[in-house]
Amino acid sequence: MYLRLPSKVLERILFFIDSNDDRNSVSLVCKSWFETERLTRKRVFVGNCYAVTPAAVVRRFPKMRSLTLKGKPHFADYNLVPDGWGGYAWPWIEALAAKNPLLEEIRLKRMVVTDECLEMIAASFKNFKSLVLTSCEGFSTDGIAAIASTCRSLRELELRECIVDDLGGDWLSYFPETSTSLVSLDFSCLDSEVKFSDLERLVSRCRNLKSLKLNRAVTLDGLESLLRRAPQLTELGTGSFSDELSPEALSKLSKAISACKQLKSLSGLWDVLPEYLPALYSVCPGLTSLNLSYATVRMTDLVDLLRRCKKLQKLWVMDLIEDKGLQAVATCCKELRELRVFPSEPDLEEPNVALTEQGLVFISEGCQKLESVLYFCVQFTNAALITIARNRPSIKRFRLCVIEPFAPDYKTQEPLDQGFKAIAMGCKDLQRLSVSGLLTDKAFEYIGKHAKNLGMLSIAFAGDSDLMLHHLLSGCKKLRKLEIRDCPFGDTALLENAWKLETMRSLWMSSCFVSFGACKLLSQKMPRLNVEVIDEMYPPETRPESSPVERIYIYRTLAGPRLDMPEFVWTIHKNPEIGVSHLAIK
Amino acid sequence: MAYEKVNELNLKDTELRLGLPGTEEVIQEQEFSCVRSNKRPFESNDEEAREEEASTPPTKTQIVGWPPVRSYRKNNSSVSYVKVSMDGAPYLRKIDLKTYKNYPELLKALENMFKFTIGEYCEREGYKGSGFVPTYEDKDGDWMLVGDVPWDMFSSSCKRLRIMKGSDALALDSAL
Numbered sequence: 001m002y003l004r005l006p007s008k009v010l011e012r013i014l015f016f017i018d019s020n021d022d023r024n025s026v027s028l029v030c031k032s033w034f035e036t037e038r039l040t041r042k043r044v045f046v047g048n049c050y051a052v053t054p055a056a057v058v059r060r061f062p063k064m065r066s067l068t069l070k071g072k073p074h075f076a077d078y079n080l081v082p083d084g085w086g087g088y089a090w091p092w093i094e095a096l097a098a099k100n101p102l103l104e105e106i107r108l109k110r111m112v113v114t115d116e117c118l119e120m121i122a123a124s125f126k127n128f129k130s131l132v133l134t135s136c137e138g139f140s141t142d143g144i145a146a147i148a149s150t151c152r153s154l155r156e157l158e159l160r161e162c163i164v165d166d167l168g169g170d171w172l173s174y175f176p177e178t179s180t181s182l183v184s185l186d187f188s189c190l191d192s193e194v195k196f197s198d199l200e201r202l203v204s205r206c207r208n209l210k211s212l213k214l215n216r217a218v219t220l221d222g223l224e225s226l227l228r229r230a231p232q233l234t235e236l237g238t239g240s241f242s243d244e245l246s247p248e249a250l251s252k253l254s255k256a257i258s259a260c261k262q263l264k265s266l267s268g269l270w271d272v273l274p275e276y277l278p279a280l281y282s283v284c285p286g287l288t289s290l291n292l293s294y295a296t297v298r299m300t301d302l303v304d305l306l307r308r309c310k311k312l313q314k315l316w317v318m319d320l321i322e323d324k325g326l327q328a329v330a331t332c333c334k335e336l337r338e339l340r341v342f343p344s345e346p347d348l349e350e351p352n353v354a355l356t357e358q359g360l361v362f363i364s365e366g367c368q369k370l371e372s373v374l375y376f377c378v379q380f381t382n383a384a385l386i387t388i389a390r391n392r393p394s395i396k397r398f399r400l401c402v403i404e405p406f407a408p409d410y411k412t413q414e415p416l417d418q419g420f421k422a423i424a425m426g427c428k429d430l431q432r433l434s435v436s437g438l439l440t441d442k443a444f445e446y447i448g449k450h451a452k453n454l455g456m457l458s459i460a461f462a463g464d465s466d467l468m469l470h471h472l473l474s475g476c477k478k479l480r481k482l483e484i485r486d487c488p489f490g491d492t493a494l495l496e497n498a499w500k501l502e503t504m505r506s507l508w509m510s511s512c513f514v515s516f517g518a519c520k521l522l523s524q525k526m527p528r529l530n531v532e533v534i535d536e537m538y539p540p541e542t543r544p545e546s547s548p549v550e551r552i553y554i555y556r557t558l559a560g561p562r563l564d565m566p567e568f569v570w571t572i573h574k575n576p577e578i579g580v581s582h583l584a585i586k
Numbered sequence: 587m588a589y590e591k592v593n594e595l596n597l598k599d600t601e602l603r604l605g606l607p608g609t610e611e612v613i614q615e616q617e618f619s620c621v622r623s624n625k626r627p628f629e630s631n632d633e634e635a636r637e638e639e640a641s642t643p644p645t646k647t648q649i650v651g652w653p654p655v656r657s658y659r660k661n662n663s664s665v666s667y668v669k670v671s672m673d674g675a676p677y678l679r680k681i682d683l684k685t686y687k688n689y690p691e692l693l694k695a696l697e698n699m700f701k702f703t704i705g706e707y708c709e710r711e712g713y714k715g716s717g718f719v720p721t722y723e724d725k726d727g728d729w730m731l732v733g734d735v736p737w738d739m740f741s742s743s744c745k746r747l748r749i750m751k752g753s754d755a756l757a758l759d760s761a762l
Contacts, residue, residue, distance in 0.1 A: 078651030161658040298685040
């Protein structure tokens with residue numbers, strides 16, 4: 001007997017399915033399920049804005065209410081992608097404005113967003129509720145003003161680490177007096193001072209405001225006043241924390257902070273003076289997230305604060321915490337899921353703090369729920385990595401940056417192969433890995449063999465030969481993103497494993513030994529890959545086929561070569577007669 | 587020409603071999619690629635530049651995008667170390683003044699760092715008792731005695747510290 005699930009029933013079931021991974025699976029079952037799924041998907045995620053055209057996405061998901069897009073490759077964060085590379089939001093906004101006026105949310109990461117984009121958003125989407133821009137650039141405070149003034153139901157406006165042309169603090173004053181819908185406001189990356197009385201009134205009237213992240217220009221007095229008006233906050237990013245305060249003023253501030261009984265997340269704290277930290281003590285017992293990575297505070301003061309944070313799940317801190325401080329955290333913060341330790345002075349020739357591999361070992365011993373690690377350290381040992389893997393097989397994201405390139409295990413002088421082998425074997429759910437230190441091809445053999453759930457891998461200054469890349473591309477079944485810099489592999493592994501690249505989102509390689517000839521061959525072999533060569537000095541075709549290219553970004557796409565490339569990016573045509581071209585539409 | 591040399595390496599690299607990074611040559615090429623940052627010199631008159639690169643080991647500051655810290659974070663970092671020298675000590679140290687609350691904390695830290703004792707400070711006579719005198723260079727380039735001005739003023743204007751000792755210190759003491 002042949003039974004078919006009526007689409008109405010399927011629709012009801014899909015109502016409960018939010019995960020896009022699950023929805024993607026549903027859409028592959030058969031054509032009718034594909035249809036039902038696409039007509040019911042509200043939140044759309046596109047991990048590479050060049051993998052598909054805006055028109056195709058808008059056409060496929062007519063009921064879309066939320067779009068998340070990512071643009072530039074991750075290594076753009078470290079200045080490895082030249083300005084003007086691409087990642088423009090405009091074509092998407094334009095397509096949405098034309099076909100999808102009920103859109104409510106736009107979330108962009110590493111994209112170029114102009115004031116025109118923001119004005120278009122404000123003008124086109126009557127129900128617009130949420131704008132979250134992370135590491136974006138290209139707009140000014142005028143664009144923000146347009147959003148503030150026009151979007152009547154705005155709930156979230158978050159500018160996370162964006163580079164904004166700051167024309168002044170007026171933008172905030174564009175929120176109309178009638179606007180009371182804000183739930184989250186983050187302007188921490190802006191420099192200019194906003195008109196404080198307008199900020200005060202905005203905060204007072206937005207009774208649903210839960211998350212407020214101020215910029216550095218907001219003073220401690222200002223903070224006190226705002227907190228008095230918004231004790232319901234669950235997330236707070238303070239402004240600068242170093243103004244001179246009289247004891248009375250400090251006491252007032254403490255009181256205002258302690259009134260925030262629901263505070264879960266605290267960040268900002270720029271330049272925090274150690275003597276002001278006690279003002280935070282009252283909220284520590286409830287905190288689940290604490291970002292001290294801009295707080296230049298010494299270990300003892302940090303520990304005094306952290307030992308009160310028994311519920312802490314996420315901690316970002318600088319290496320000023322030292323091993324001893326991490327030992328204290330391991331004892332007190334038993335709920336810790338995520339730890340990030342940043343270098344206090346990355347360019348320092350001589351390390352100035354007592355943070356070693358031992359700090360991370362302490363955490364791995366004491367924090368049973370640890371899942372996510374980012375750790376900058378001057379040097380490391382295999383023994384420490386092996387211990388960490390044994391203690392904490394639950395780790396899902398492990399990013400170790402040994403600051404010295406090619407640094408071996410400093411006790412045995414051996415490569416860190418065995419250490420990362422232990423991580424790959426022991427942490428069965430490992431999804432993201434960044435390796436560093438001295439590594440041979442063997443390390444990548446281990447990773448290829450054991451890291452079966454690895455989705456993203458970052459490599460710098462490692463390996464010996466093509467074997468390294470071969471192990472990874474042939475081994476890591478779930479690899480989606482691979483980014484490599486300064487490694488000595490060449491063409492062979494890339495060409496032999498070309499098929500793999502269509503199963504991945506993208507591959508970035510810079511300062512390796514991949515030749516221009518190999519890029520051409522790859523592009524001709526693989527119709528659904530864009531092979532882009534980034535070279536700021538010469539068009540690749542002016543050089544011999546065997547010469548290595550500076551940077552390559554390869555990604556799968558249904559959209560064909562992109563049309564918005566700058567002059568230093570070349571795409572390699574599928575048609576060998578055309579060769580290399582540089583299509584650009586201004 | 588640089589790319590010819592690289593060409594040579596290309597052949598070696600496609601050799602499937604196992605083993606530790608063997609030759610110096612491999613490491614040096616990697617160093618070249620670090621030092622070159624964004625650009626690869628492809629012209630023959632860069633021969634000299636390459637030789638220079640070979641002789642000076644690359645320092646960390648020459649490597650673009652390393653260590654991988656976002657520029658947003660680098661630009662917003664408020665860590666600013668000042669150099670501390672002590673007469674007779676073989677090397678300098680660095681401290682971040684912002685992490686200290688007051689003079690006693692700073693002086694104690696300096697004592698620990700260099701393993702010595704500072705004398706007692708008094709406004710009239712400076713530091714008495716040990717022959718060590720902490721001084722600092724301020725924004726105007728003048729050398730001042732540590733302790734005279736309020737802590738905040740000091741910590742924001744101090745560019746470097748020098749712990750003087752011996753005859754220099756005595757001269758300063760007697761001048762006061």
